[in-house]
Amino acid sequence: MNFKKEIDFVHISKYFYTVSIILTIVGIICLSVFGLNFGVDFRAGSNVDITLSKSLTQNEVQPILKKIGIDEGTSITPGEKRMNIRFTEVLNEEHDHQLRAEIQKLDSTASFEVNTVDTEMAKELGKNAIYAVLLSCIGIIIYVSIRFEWRFALAAILSLIHDAFLVVTVFSVFRLEVDLIFITAVLTIIGYSINDTIVIFDRIRENLRFAKLKTNEDLVVLVNKSVNQMLKRSIYTALTVFIAALFLYLFGGESIKMFSFAMVIGLVFGAYSTIFIASPFWFFLKSKEKNKKIGKTS
Structure with a gap:
């Protein structure tokens, strides 16, 4: 130049x-x-990162959230053998276990990382x-x-x-x-x-x-x-x-x-x-x- x-x-x-x-x-x-x-860092809620052995679509996961009763205000971001689910409310222990169980029915090797931030x-x-x-x-x-x-x-x-x-x-x-x-x-x-x-x-x-x-x-x-x-x-x-x-x-x-x-x-x-x-x-x-x-x- x-x-x-x-x-x-x-x-x-x-x-x-x-x-x-x-x-x-x-x-x-x-x-x-x-x-x-x-993001969840600046407002109360839970952020779930899921590592998968295969890619899942939003249409496959949305019915699971509806079944558990945690689909309100939830955003799903699918990726290459990954998925991120963000909840506007803190995910309680029962819903956490149900979510893991349902996702593992679709992919038995799925691993989860849950980050939760309360209001304060x-x-x-x-x-x-x-x-x-x-x-x-x-x-x-x-x-x-x-x-x-x-x-x-x-x-x-x-x-x-x-x-x-x-x-x-x-x-x-x-x-x-x-x-x-x-x-x-x-x-x-x-x-x-x-x-x-x-x-x-x-x-x-x-x-x-x-x-x-x-x-x-x-x-x-x-x-x-x-x-x-x-x-x-x-x-x-x-x-x-x-x-x-x-x-x-x-x-x-x-x-x-x-x-x-x-x-x-x-x-x-x-x-x-x-x-x-x-x-x-x-x-x-x-x-x-x-x-x-x-x-x-x-």
Whole structure:
């Protein structure tokens, strides 16, 4: 990939900001209307993972649940020699034994893994997940402010919130399950995105040391030059991790499928925000400072 002509990221960023604002508004509407499809980790209920010697269909299992009397609000997700059954209520011991017995009539070698979360535990897990994301963002603000300056920190956090929110929006629109694995994916995306952003910010700071900035146009040239210098590195790094995550999604097990999918879309948003959101926003903040200084000296 050979970029012979430098791209003017600062001036074209307004188009990407428009796209991001539209996506954010759509996301807010979707979250308000649909909410999130919380997994058993964040709401009371039981989750039953069944390992089978042959594949069973939903039509074969649904009558069993109806017979036992536990089909209300139940979702069945069949897979290759696997099946997941999620109950919105905690599965009691009697129903657990009946379910195992009925499934084993269809497949005698079936093995079961039952995860149960009560109401209090679900609330606690939900709060801890929010705290984990907030603390990571606060830690990033402190780290970037110390290593660089507060403008870099604000630009980095805007980029990270943008990435995390759009991933959440995708999961809301397509009604994908949000569980602790999803939170792990979001934190991983935040970690990857801040690393990519820091690399470009480091180049901006390095170029800033030797630059003689007299006008905003000089600052535009500096930001564009810095991003263009690191563009190939950002794209190649994102592409490498993206391919790995994509193959994990396509060929990995059911247990990591949603993690891999969140990583795939998060990597795309992360590369996009690093290049088109973070650096231009830092330019916006820095140009405001320069304009104030010019106003004082004039």
